[in-house]
Amino acid sequence: MDPVLENLDLFWGGFVRSLGIVLWAFAGSMVLGTALAVCRVSPVPVLRAVGTGYVAVVRNTPLTVVLFLFAFGIPALQVNASFYVFGVAGLVVYTAAFVCEAIRSGINAVAPGQAEAARAIGLTFGQTLTQVVLPQAVRTVVPPLGNVQIAMVKNSAVVGAFGVGGELFSVATRLTSAQGEPRLPVYLGVAAFFLLITLPAGALLARTEQRLAVAR
Amino acid sequence: MGTTAAEQPLVVARGVVKRFGDHAALKGVDLTVHRGEVVVVIGPSGSGKSTLCRTLNRLETVDGGTIEIDGQPLPAEGRELARLRADVGMVFQSFNLFAHKTVLENVTLGPVKVRRQPRAKAEQRARELLDRVGVGSQAEKLPAQLSGGQQQRVAIARALAMDPKVMLFDEPTSALDPEMINEVLDVMTGLAKDGMTMVVVTHEMGFARRAADRVVFMADGEVAEVAEPEAFFTAPSSRRAQDFLSKLLTH
């Protein structure tokens, strides 16, 4: 494992940058995915169509294609930003479709009478969601949402492969190609650092599920 | 015309049509409910009673006809509709108490979020209402910890907390064990006596006789007969009502 230990500071820098991508993508995809789920259950047909169309298109497009479009398609439209921003944006757009579906299935699992009773006392659509439906949907939403986000962490490595620079995947490329380090230990190192994100995330998820189950 | 607000009917439905696919659940229903009046809707299963009830606060959209509540046409969607619904209380067959909120929170949610009442005031009033329907001691419990009869009385308190102009009841006792039916009917009879305007879909003929000012008999998506309870139960004029009542007696 010498190549890893000798370059620990490089790996650590890559880890921090990868963690940054993951955190931005997490926050962004939660916001966008929730907004899309709200669209999908909204009483406005246009919003429903937007939500449904988005999910249908994005969920059925390979992540690499989405990232290609962001990395090379959008700059072609004279929009300038760093690869980092495009990479994160691509990951957000892709992950949001799955977040949307997880939240929507949770909303659908709440008995329809709950929303009807909320509307019957005069709550608006937004109040019905935030006061009555979403709090009850959380329990069913957490496990699938957790799985979506852990998949996102792993997908973030693909973002790295697009040359964001500085994150774990780029560190590996630099060590193996430019400095000629042996591949196996370097990529084992990369895997270990990803586990440093996914394992705690998985443990956190399991604990949250447990707490919600007890609170029932 | 010189009609004062007090004489104007509270609920006016004209020619209401509702279709589910090719099936017409309501085929042009007229219904007028005056202030303080208790209208009981009865009829065989599938005749459109629930659908009528649900169109009155637009939980169900309509395909034809008009509905006015207190002189105002029902708004189609959005905030206006929400405001109107706050004035129309609804009690469901399956109670539909908010499962994640305590009994007290169930009753205060509407007053706090819709009427913008201060929480302390809403809670005080909620406790009064819960006492009135006889579940004051259950205020801190979750709905699942209550019996069906208690849950339904909480649901009535939740609707009353909005100070509705009219209350709709869709078979409020049909999901209850027999020994709990009367505790709910007693609360409803009390409301009727206090002058609440009510539309009640029910199979409880005793309640209809006791509390109704008028009986609306529905069959096959239409109002087949409207009569005072005594006249209706002793000498129904429509064929379908006669059939319906004779079947009830033989069962």
Ligand SMILES: Nc1ncnc2c1ncn2[C@@H]1O[C@H](COP(=O)(O)OP(=O)(O)OP(=O)(O)O)[C@@H](O)[C@H]1O
């Ligand atoms: N959401 C729906 N989708 C499709 N058909 C419906 C729906 N709701 C009601 N119907 C149909 O409309 C008709 C009237 O139904 P409704 O529930 O109003 O009858 P009801 O008089 O309340 O009967 P019950 O005494 O069984 O409650 C029935 O034929 C029913 O199958």
Ligand SMILES: [Mg+2]
């Ligand atoms: Mg019904």
